[in-house]
Amino acid sequence: VKGWLYFYSSKSLEDNIILIEPTNPKTIVSFNPLEEIKGISPEEQAGELVEVFKKIWSDAWGARMEGILRNSLIALAENNLTLVELPLLLSDSLVRKRILKKVKNPTCRQRFKEYDSLRPSTRREWVESTLNKVNAFLSDRRIRQIFTSQKSSFNLREIIDNKKILLIKLERGRLKGSADLLGSLLLSKIQMAAFSRTDLPQSKRVPFYLYIDEFQNFATQSFIETLSEARKYKLSLILAHQNLSQMPKELQASVLANCGVVSCFRVSREDAQIMAKELLTPLYKLPPG
Numbered sequence: 182v183k184g185w186l187y188f189y190s191s192k193s194l195e196d197n198i199i200l201i202e203p204t205n206p207k208t209i210v211s212f213n214p215l216e217e218i219k220g221i222s223p224e225e226q227a228g229e230l231v232e233v234f235k236k237i238w239s240d241a242w243g244a245r246m247e248g249i250l251r252n253s254l255i256a257l258a259e260n261n262l263t264l265v266e267l268p269l270l271l272s273d274s275l276v277r278k279r280i281l282k283k284v285k286n287p288t289c290r291q292r293f294k295e296y297d298s299l300r301p302s303t304r305r306e307w308v309e310s311t312l313n314k315v316n317a318f319l320s321d322r323r324i325r326q327i328f329t330s331q332k333s334s335f336n337l338r339e340i341i342d343n344k345k346i347l348l349i350k351l352e353r354g355r356l357k358g359s360a361d362l363l364g365s366l367l368l369s370k371i372q373m374a375a376f377s378r379t380d381l382p383q384s385k386r387v388p389f390y391l392y393i394d395e396f397q398n399f400a401t402q403s404f405i406e407t408l409s410e411a412r413k414y415k416l417s418l419i420l421a422h423q424n425l426s427q428m429p430k431e432l433q434a435s436v437l438a439n440c441g442v443v444s445c446f447r448v449s450r451e452d453a454q455i456m457a458k459e460l461l462t463p464l465y466k467l468p469p470g
Contacts, residue, residue, distance in 0.1 A: 211330035223258035
């Protein structure tokens with residue numbers, strides 16, 4: 182992988198490497214966050230993705246947006262569709278009718294029935310903020326082409342179980358805010374793929390390692406559960422960030438409680454005071470000898 186890693190002449194290793202680099206037209210991949218994962222329900226998938234959108238769009242978040250997104254994602258997941266169809270689902274009544282025919286979730290069906298009973302002007306008002314956010318994300322051609330296919334060009338569960346290597350390069354300078362959203366969607370899907378290994382006995386779960394640079398940009402509220410459950414699924418996390426204030430307090434507490442090895446380099450005075458309590462044992466507590 183030029184400019185990344187040098188793998189000598191190991192052809193077998195080269196064949197096991199998947200590179201996701203949205204800014205490079207030579208490495209185009211397809212990724213459907215709503216694609217079915219065995220053992221994970223559409224409701225669970227929608228819940229994970231809602232957490233992603235809630236983190237990234239916190240400035241405009243509210244109960245209405247959450248409800249619209251949750252039910253839209255359930256409907257799309259049950260139809261094996263993609264995020265690209267989300268604007269059509271909310272704005273085109275004919276498309277919505279076709280999609281809802283295949284939806285089994287009764288709550289989802291009821292919410293859209295209520296939505297369809299509204300006046301057109303009210304419907305537009307309800308979804309305006311959601312559509313603005315989704316359309317802004319998908320308006321970047323480099324991002325949109327990743328989400329247009331119903332089937333992803335890589336299988337995360339297969340990557341995990343077969344010890345393959347997945348490299349994700351997100352250039353925030355070029356992708357702007359889309360980098361955080363794409364990274365969070367990929368991370369949520371990796372988490373779901375890891376949790377789907379409940380169908381394997383623990384003894385047969387292959388250990389795998391997830392390295393995340395600037396992880397606070399991608400970690401959602403559900404990442405707290407991942408930290409506490411990681412060992413059970415043979416998942417090892419290597420997390421890098423710059424300072425503790427970048428993390429919400431609850432996530433910060435979970436990281437400090439669950440990390441087995443902590444490395445600190447040139448921390449601020451504020452972080453030093455916190456980390457000193459985590460790393461240093463007071464002399465009066467040292468064992469004798």
